Structures are given as C-alpha cells and as structure tokens.
Amino acid sequence: MLLRLRSKEGNFRFQFDPAADISVLLNKIIESSPNADPNTITISDQPRGNEVPLLSLSGRTIQHLGLNNGDLIFIQYKELAGATESTSTPTTLPSSSTGVTREPKAWELAQEDPVDTFWRSKDGKIPRNRDTTFCKHGPKGMCDYCMPLEPYDAAYHKENSIKHLSFHAYLKKISPKTDNSSASFLPPLDPPSYTVKSPCPVGGHSPFPAGICTSCQPSAITLQSQPFRMVDHLEIANMDIVDRFLNAWRRTGMQRFGWMIGHYEPYPDVPMGVKAIVEAIYEPPQAGELDGLTLGIPWEDEQRLRQLIANASTPLSVVGYIFTDLEPMEEDRTKNVYKRHPDSFFLSSLEAVFAATLQNASPTSTKSSPTGKYSSRLVTAILTATEDGAIDVSAYQVSAQAEAMVAADMIEPSVDPGIVRVKENDRTSGSARYVPDVFFSYKNEYGLEVKKSAKPAFPVEYLIVNVTHGFPQNPSPMFRSSAYRIENRPGLEDQTIESVLAALAGLGAPDIPSSQLLPPGQAHKTFELAKFLSDLHLIAFLQTTQLVSEEDIKVWLKTVTSPTLLDDPRELDPVLATEGWQSLMTFTRESAPAPGRPSNAMDEDISEDILRQIAEEQAGNNHPSSSSVRVCPHCTFENDHSGTDCEVCGLPLA
Incomplete structure (x- = not known):
C-alpha cells in the first residue's frame, strides 16, 4: 500500500507491505528525517493531537494500525542533540536505544561519471551579450534582453536547431529550486517500469499471473518523443579508427561489429551537453554475413577488457557499439546502396530492440534517480551509405520508454524494419506477461493531433533519439598507433x-x-x-x-x-x-x-x-x-x- 508521511522535513511517499512490521515504517521515517531521535517519534492521523509514540506500537503490523492505501500520517519528533548530518552521509543510530541503522539511500551511493560531477557544479546559464537595440542600461547593467538564459530555453534551442535537451539541462528544467543536500530532497527522475508490481501494494490476491488488480498492473502507455538525450554528440578521435574497422568489410564483404572504447566529456555546442569520445574499436568474436552478422552476448573477454581500459591515463569504458550495413551497387561497385532514409527507416525495429537490451545492461549511475540509475549513455553507431553512395556514420540511442518496454517483454521486431510489434498478454506460468494499453499520437492530414492505439504495431521512430556525430578538427587521439593487427579476425589478421x-x-x-x-x-x-x-x-x-x-x-x-x-x-x-x-x-x-x-x-x-x-x-x-x-x-x-x-x-x- 502507499502511505504518505508529513514531517518538518517535508512530504514523502513510500510503498509498504500491509503485513510488514511497524519497524519498517520507523526505518522510512528515519530515512526521510535522519536527524530524528527515534525515542521521540510520534505518529498521528491529525496535524495536532492524537499522537502515539511509535516505539509503543512495536510488534504490530502496518495493517493492524488500521491504515489504508493513500493515508496521510503526521510525524512529530525531537532532533538528536548536535545532529549535523545531511542526507549525503549515512547515519547510524545507537543500538542501545532502538537498534535501527539508517541505510544510505541508493542515489547517495551512485558513482557518477566525471562529466556529471562537472555539470553539477555549474548553473548551465547561457550568456548573452548586451543588445544594442533594446538595452538602455550601462555596460555593467543587465535587463531582460541580455540576462543569461536557462539551459533549457526553448527559443534558444529552436534558433540553434538543437532538437533535444541535454540530460543535465533537462534535470535543471524538472528539478525544484531547492538544495539537493537537504533531507527533503527527492530525486526528480523516476525510471519508467511497465511490469506488474509483485507483491501487490494493496494485497488481497495471489501474485500475477494468478491474480491482478488496478493497484499492481501498469498504467496505459502513451508513446512520445523523448525531449532529452543522455549523449548529445559522438566524436571519433581519429579517422584511422573507422578506416581500420572498415578494412575488414572491404576485404571480405561481410558485415562487422565492434565495441566503441572511449570516455565522456562536456560538449560546448549544446547547453550542458555531453559527448562520447571514441578512442578505439574492439571487435569481439563474431560471424559476419553479407546482410548481417551473428554475435555472442555477453561477449568473450568483456570483463578482462573493461578492467584493462579502466587503467588508462583517462579511465576508459565502453561508450557504445558500431556496425556496418553496407552493400555495393551492382552498376558501380565503388558506391553503396542507400538503404536508410526518410522513406524507409533509420534504425530498424530489430536494431532498436537490440539497442534497448544493451542499454538496459549498461545503465547510467546518477544521483537524480531514486534507484541510483537511469537510462544509459550507450550509443548505437552505424556505418552506412549516404544518398550519393559514400560511407558515413549515423548515431542513435533509444528512449527510456523503449528500455522499459523491452525490459517488460512488451515489444518485438517485425518483418517491416520500420515497424515495432506489440506482444499479446501471456498468463502462462514461467513466461507471464501483462501488456497494458499502448497509444501514440500523430498529426493527420488536417493537422489535428490524433491518438491511436499502438496495437498491434507502431512506427519505430517513437523509440529513437538522434545523436550528432563528427571528427575533431585537430585530432589528438589517446592511442597514437592503429597499425597492429585487430583481434578476432581469423585468417584475415592473426595476432601472434x-x-x-x-x-x-x-x-x-x-x-x-x-x-x-x-x-x-x-x-x-x-x-x-x-x-x-x-x-x-x-x-x-x-x-x-x-x-x-x-x-x-x-x-x-x-x-x-x-x-x-x-x-x-x-x-x-x-x-x-x-x-x-x-x-x-x-x-x-x-x-x-x-x-x-x-x-x-x-x-x-x-x-x-x-x-x-x-x-x-x-x-x-x-x-x-x-x-x-x-x-x-x-x-x-x-x-x-x-x-x-x-x-x-x-x-x-x-
């Protein structure tokens, strides 16, 4: 059941098992009010009066207190003497009094990337010069025409053709203007979940698939374009990296896959932006074909390589993956078939589901989510043909909604690469699946917004987030050589x-x-x-x-x-x-x-x-x-x- 707690620290909401002991409620109160003295905590169903010492209710369950789903509980307490701890420091209460230990919150334990630490120390404001037409003040003054803009300013993004907000600009937009270190701070990002809650918050029935109710089933889903992206730009440190990767396709005609090894840095072209810099491409064992490839996940030597690259002068990680989708034209073998365009698809449904699967396996650590993790910074890069038959890079991510739908086993690829199929409900024991109603909106021929059911299928574009890409003007790669033979190319390049x-x-x-x-x-x-x-x-x-x-x-x-x-x-x-x-x-x-x-x-x-x-x-x-x-x-x-x-x-x- 859902219970609301109100104390001097603010308002909080927690899910409880009705059969849980009252100590669970005590732990949640101490979690939201770390300076509270447990011996003085009282609860009441009124703002004033009817207070009951919480410790006097020891041994009872939450359900025995007569509490119902959605009830509001008023909390009173005295603070511990000399208490100065904040939520960022785990608090241990004396075992002689209650034996209750305050566990650190999940988001407090999150180890963020250095680029996140950098942007959290900045306000992200977009500076503007003095407007010679409208500004009537002196050179040291400021007015509405020249004051800095917020990093999520819509007019600025439209003027500069920036399609998506950066992750930290989006956080600035949705976060309340409060001190994040205060005890009442709650992370603003709640990862979407489309699975049936088990056990049911209200209880009273068997767990799914034997039973389900409105309290444990997921709500209807409305697909919409994600307004932000976790990575704003993909930068490949050296053209030789891509050229060496393409060499295998040039010599065999078989498609190729590789993991992009790199790191993240601030991206100045987007307010509070983040770019992934690719320093190398590591190729796992694979079997290439003319129109695809077979790959093992998890890949061989993954843990060994991850531990190795973490020891670079700037610690490296897997920032994404890249694969080829190239087919020479029959009439001109020096050019390639233009497959991916607005009239066909940019990222196929199979590739979108694959990207969501990998992104779910590589979540981003953040202090802005109650779970300490949210979405992923893994980038999907494709080497494919341009309209004139040349080869170029395309970069994408899939949305948090796509990740949640794949995690709930709700969607699957279809024969049409531009269409995603929604699965049917399945109450079979061992493979139970509940699929809520799914909708998507579009503009019809009259320019009106129309909502349509996504069953049985919907366009893959609703799951895709575009990422820009490029090469540095003055390359300064971390690895100076790309001459040695590449791994897992048997018969083509053997490492000895x-x-x-x-x-x-x-x-x-x-x-x-x-x-x-x-x-x-x-x-x-x-x-x-x-x-x-x-x-x-x-x-x-x-x-x-x-x-x-x-x-x-x-x-x-x-x-x-x-x-x-x-x-x-x-x-x-x-x-x-x-x-x-x-x-x-x-x-x-x-x-x-x-x-x-x-x-x-x-x-x-x-x-x-x-x-x-x-x-x-x-x-x-x-x-x-x-x-x-x-x-x-x-x-x-x-x-x-x-x-x-x-x-x-x-x-x-x-």
Missing part, C-alpha cells in the same frame, strides 16, 4: 607473438635504453617505439600472452595513453623499467634472425636449400626487381608481394 617480436626487433627495441642512458640524437627511436606501443589492440593482445604480468600491463596502458607520451623520452621510462619489458626483450633477442637470413618466424619449417636461395637473393643474386620489392620500415623484411601489409610483422608497408 612472433609478429610482435619481429616488429620490436625491427624498431631496435632491445637496444633502446631508459632516458638517462639514451645517447644524444637517439630520442627519435624512443618516440618510434612509444608510438608503436600506443595501440589498444597490441596491449590487449600482450595481456593474453602471459609474458607480461597484470600489474605491468596496467603500467604500460597508463604510460602509452599519456597526453605527453611523444613530448619527452622520459615518458616511456615506466614501461622500460618493468620486468615484463625485460622478459619481452629477452624473447625478442632470442627470436631475432641470424645475419643473412630473413626475419621470418616460420624459418624453422623451411629447408636449408630454400634459405640459401633467399640469402643469395638478398645478397644481390637473382634479386627481384626493385620496383616489386618493398622494405618493411618496422622489421626490415623485403616484401615482394602486392599486399599492403608486411608478411612477417603484419604492419603497413611504407
């Missing part, structure tokens, strides 16, 4: 320790000392090595070889992602000082080819006659024409094939 050792040998890594012993004029070798190591795919692979300890790998990742890595040779010293580096250099020296032999990791499988012939060719006898030989700048092996990568170390040829 031999290729790593060959590349390190080609860079002369075993002979590069720390900065204190570095000879004059040799700093460029340190920078070349540092750039080669600054690659997430390389670091993630080395972690799996067991040649480098977990602690050393953390040091390596933090070092190679430093913003000043290529500014000073001393920046690489932490890597060169680790035991893992010394072990790797030992293997590099042992695997280095003997003079006159090619640096091929498979030499042991080649006969002596062939090796002698290769040595003679390198010495000048029967040497291939210079026009067909390209020397790898990394491992110095002479390649005489037409490919773009070295056949030994796998890195791009100069």
Whole structure:
C-alpha cells in the first residue's frame, strides 16, 4: 500500500507491505528525517493531537494500525542533540536505544561519471551579450534582453536547431529550486517500469499471473518523443579508427561489429551537453554475413577488457557499439546502396530492440534517480551509405520508454524494419506477461493531433533519439598507433607473438635504453617505439600472452595513453623499467634472425636449400626487381608481394 508521511522535513511517499512490521515504517521515517531521535517519534492521523509514540506500537503490523492505501500520517519528533548530518552521509543510530541503522539511500551511493560531477557544479546559464537595440542600461547593467538564459530555453534551442535537451539541462528544467543536500530532497527522475508490481501494494490476491488488480498492473502507455538525450554528440578521435574497422568489410564483404572504447566529456555546442569520445574499436568474436552478422552476448573477454581500459591515463569504458550495413551497387561497385532514409527507416525495429537490451545492461549511475540509475549513455553507431553512395556514420540511442518496454517483454521486431510489434498478454506460468494499453499520437492530414492505439504495431521512430556525430578538427587521439593487427579476425589478421617480436626487433627495441642512458640524437627511436606501443589492440593482445604480468600491463596502458607520451623520452621510462619489458626483450633477442637470413618466424619449417636461395637473393643474386620489392620500415623484411601489409610483422608497408 502507499502511505504518505508529513514531517518538518517535508512530504514523502513510500510503498509498504500491509503485513510488514511497524519497524519498517520507523526505518522510512528515519530515512526521510535522519536527524530524528527515534525515542521521540510520534505518529498521528491529525496535524495536532492524537499522537502515539511509535516505539509503543512495536510488534504490530502496518495493517493492524488500521491504515489504508493513500493515508496521510503526521510525524512529530525531537532532533538528536548536535545532529549535523545531511542526507549525503549515512547515519547510524545507537543500538542501545532502538537498534535501527539508517541505510544510505541508493542515489547517495551512485558513482557518477566525471562529466556529471562537472555539470553539477555549474548553473548551465547561457550568456548573452548586451543588445544594442533594446538595452538602455550601462555596460555593467543587465535587463531582460541580455540576462543569461536557462539551459533549457526553448527559443534558444529552436534558433540553434538543437532538437533535444541535454540530460543535465533537462534535470535543471524538472528539478525544484531547492538544495539537493537537504533531507527533503527527492530525486526528480523516476525510471519508467511497465511490469506488474509483485507483491501487490494493496494485497488481497495471489501474485500475477494468478491474480491482478488496478493497484499492481501498469498504467496505459502513451508513446512520445523523448525531449532529452543522455549523449548529445559522438566524436571519433581519429579517422584511422573507422578506416581500420572498415578494412575488414572491404576485404571480405561481410558485415562487422565492434565495441566503441572511449570516455565522456562536456560538449560546448549544446547547453550542458555531453559527448562520447571514441578512442578505439574492439571487435569481439563474431560471424559476419553479407546482410548481417551473428554475435555472442555477453561477449568473450568483456570483463578482462573493461578492467584493462579502466587503467588508462583517462579511465576508459565502453561508450557504445558500431556496425556496418553496407552493400555495393551492382552498376558501380565503388558506391553503396542507400538503404536508410526518410522513406524507409533509420534504425530498424530489430536494431532498436537490440539497442534497448544493451542499454538496459549498461545503465547510467546518477544521483537524480531514486534507484541510483537511469537510462544509459550507450550509443548505437552505424556505418552506412549516404544518398550519393559514400560511407558515413549515423548515431542513435533509444528512449527510456523503449528500455522499459523491452525490459517488460512488451515489444518485438517485425518483418517491416520500420515497424515495432506489440506482444499479446501471456498468463502462462514461467513466461507471464501483462501488456497494458499502448497509444501514440500523430498529426493527420488536417493537422489535428490524433491518438491511436499502438496495437498491434507502431512506427519505430517513437523509440529513437538522434545523436550528432563528427571528427575533431585537430585530432589528438589517446592511442597514437592503429597499425597492429585487430583481434578476432581469423585468417584475415592473426595476432601472434612472433609478429610482435619481429616488429620490436625491427624498431631496435632491445637496444633502446631508459632516458638517462639514451645517447644524444637517439630520442627519435624512443618516440618510434612509444608510438608503436600506443595501440589498444597490441596491449590487449600482450595481456593474453602471459609474458607480461597484470600489474605491468596496467603500467604500460597508463604510460602509452599519456597526453605527453611523444613530448619527452622520459615518458616511456615506466614501461622500460618493468620486468615484463625485460622478459619481452629477452624473447625478442632470442627470436631475432641470424645475419643473412630473413626475419621470418616460420624459418624453422623451411629447408636449408630454400634459405640459401633467399640469402643469395638478398645478397644481390637473382634479386627481384626493385620496383616489386618493398622494405618493411618496422622489421626490415623485403616484401615482394602486392599486399599492403608486411608478411612477417603484419604492419603497413611504407
């Protein structure tokens, strides 16, 4: 049942089980009034008079007090002597008096992203210059024509073609103008839930699917475009990141999927905006097809990678995912079919349900929700064709309503990619589902707003939130190299320790000392090595070889992602000082080819006659024409094939 509590701290509403002990009510009172002395708490059904000490009712249930759903209880108490705690500090009451401990609220325990902490410290006001036409005051004055605007100002957003409010601008709009640290503060965001409440707040019947009533069943749903978005802009740190991801599709024609690794920062182009910056794309195991792909969720090595990237100089996380949807035109293979446009779809119903599933699995921690979590910042990015046949990125999220509907198992994809199907009620034991009435509004041919039932299906656009995207004008990526082979591309790019050792040998890594012993004029070798190591795919692979300890790998990742890595040779010293580096250099020296032999990791499988012939060719006898030989700048092996990568170390040829 729902009970309302009124005290000097304000008005509160809580759900109670009618059969719960009175101590549950005591805990809720202490939760909403942390400075209350439990020995002095009284309750009454009137503002004045008829007070009853709460502790005198010990042993009774809430239902035995004669309380009904929606009743208002008036609370009186005396404050604890010298109490100064606020809601942000958990309070423990003396066990000798009541034994009741105030548990911290869920939103108080939420660990927000640094970008949220940044915007919470700002008022978000939009500054305006003095209007020379209407402002009649001096340069230090202010009036209605030049005073700063609120971050949710509708006219400003329309003028600047900003379709959605940012998350924090939306919070400013719906939050009361009160101190968030006060005891009466309640988070403004209530995550939508479309599942049947169990147990029923009122009780009196068996749990669903055996029984259901108006108190436990979800209300009717009216679909509407979400007015805000959790992420306002997707920024890819370097064009090479996308180009390397696309390379697999170019060489096989099969679609490809990858997790976008990055971090969040303020986005100045939108009031109180947030942008997701993609620093790398990690490709999980998958089976690509011409018109789709098969993917395992949760993906292999997920926890290992998440723990690894958290040790970067700026902690990284999974900020979204990206996949290709490309099909070359038959008449011109250099162009692609224009699939996604206003007359077809932008995000298919299958993709929308998939996005909602992943967003539900990656909620955003926030102090603005009673549960401590709300929606998600996971971005869906698609590499697809533009109208002229070129390739571009499209970015989306799905709304909180979409997340709640998928969580309640209410919707499913349909054959038409632009249509979402609403499921039917199901009271089968084990798969019970209750689907309330669902409506959506649209303007008819006369310009009138019409509400229509969403059953059996509705347009997928009601679930989508657009996200802008782009590339920085002056790229400054966290990872300086994107040359090493990408994981989980069997037969296309195979990651081997031999290729790593060959590349390190080609860079002369075993002979590069720390900065204190570095000879004059040799700093460029340190920078070349540092750039080669600054690659997430390389670091993630080395972690799996067991040649480098977990602690050393953390040091390596933090070092190679430093913003000043290529500014000073001393920046690489932490890597060169680790035991893992010394072990790797030992293997590099042992695997280095003997003079006159090619640096091929498979030499042991080649006969002596062939090796002698290769040595003679390198010495000048029967040497291939210079026009067909390209020397790898990394491992110095002479390649005489037409490919773009070295056949030994796998890195791009100069």
